[in-house]
Amino acid sequence: MTIPFLIPDSATPSGGTLYDLRLARAWPGLRIVALPGAWPCPGPAGTRALERALDRVPDGGRVLLDGLVACALPEVIVPHARRLRPVVLVHLPLALEGGLDPDTARDLDIRERRVLESCAAVVATGRWAADHLGARHGLPEVAVVPPGVASAPLAPGTSPGTPPRLLCVASLTPRKGHRVLFEALRHLTDLDWECVCVGPGRPPPAPAGVRFTGPLHGADLDAAYDRADLLVLPSLAETYGMVVTEALARGIPVLASDVGGVPEALGGTSRSGTPGMLVPAGSVEEWSRALRLWLGDPRSRHRWRVAAHARRATLRGWDESAHALRHVLDQV
Structure with a gap:
């Protein structure tokens, strides 16, 4: 018996969407149900689609929901939670999305x-995201299922x-810090x-x-x-940063904002050093200084590259992520 996994139906790539699809591919016990709508504000059609999907789950059944689908609609989720066993996978707390006015974020x-x-x-x-969610909402326990990464050849x-x-692989939104x-x-x-x-x-x-390529x-x-020599991720908020491990899987070093779960994705030091550098989020001066160091010093570029090759060997695959999620759902 498969567990329905309710996710946004979106043709626009994002870290959350890729996480959902790759997790379901690694674990056939999940059945993707893509719901229409501009989540987390889906409109009447999207809300009805969510209600219908939950109505089809038998009493006592387990259902996994992407946080974008679940977290903005307590009027739908809370009544169903009384008869089902819903599990919510939060990629980013809704209020942390950039560009929101204070009243909208508070709501x-x-x-x-x-x-x-x-x-x-x-x-x-x-781990950072779990601790943040627990403190933000007073939750006694939040499970951790880090993203996996597919193996890839070294980038030349x-x-x-x-x-x-x-x-820079990131949606062109204020939160990603392109400015x-x-x-x-x-x-x-x-x-x-x-x-x-x-x-x-x-x-x-x-x-x-x-140069911009689009998605x-x-x-x-x-x-x-x-064709990349350095991944740059200047995000102002980030719960993990899957593109960091995507780059490291190819031996590409990383320069990223020291924010949220990005240090977790970059990983610790090895005998070869750190596979990149973390700089304060939003600091143009610090970003400029770090880029000048990397661009102007071939030895630094070599050290970062060697360390990225070493970090590549420590990355977990999607099968490990699927196993961790299955363990969570087995406990529900």
Whole structure:
């Protein structure tokens, strides 16, 4: 018997969507049910689709819900929680999304708390995220199921004599911090570099040398990683940062904001050193300084690359993530 896994029906790639789909692929015991709507504000059609999906679960049955689907609709989830065993997988607390006005953020926070308090279990995608959710909503226990990563060949990067290439894989939203990255790059016009930004959204103003590709999938995304020398992730808020481990799986070092669960994704030091650097979120000055260090010092680039190759061997696969989630659901 499979467990329904209710997720947003979205053609726009995101870390949360990829996590859901890869987890279900690794564990056939999950059955994806994609719900229409602009979640977490789905409108009447999306709300009805959620209600119908929950109505089909027999009394006492287990159901797994993506937090985007569940957390904004306590009026739907709480009544069903009295007869079902719902488990909510939270990728990002709703109020942490960038660009929200204070009243909207406060309302989403209250709604999320009501939903999570009613559920049989709550799952977060990392230790930092679990601790944050527990403290934010007074939850006695939050399970941790970190993302896995698929094995990948080492990325060759750019050829000698060509400008080093930075790669940013992130939706073009305020929370991802592209503005900070671009301001930092404007201070580095005396150095050779190019920066490729992959992700959905409207491109913001950027300095010369920055190129936007829009969202990429499959072989096209693999090719973008293959040609990268450094992954940059300037997020202002991040519960984990799957693109960090996606880069490390290819031996690509990382420069990222020291925020949320990103240090967890980057991992600790090894004999080879740290596979990158963490800098304060939102600090143009610190981002500029770190980029100048990496761009201007070939020895630093080599050390980071060697450490990234070492970190690559320690990454967990999606089968381990699926096993961890199955253990949580078996306890419900």
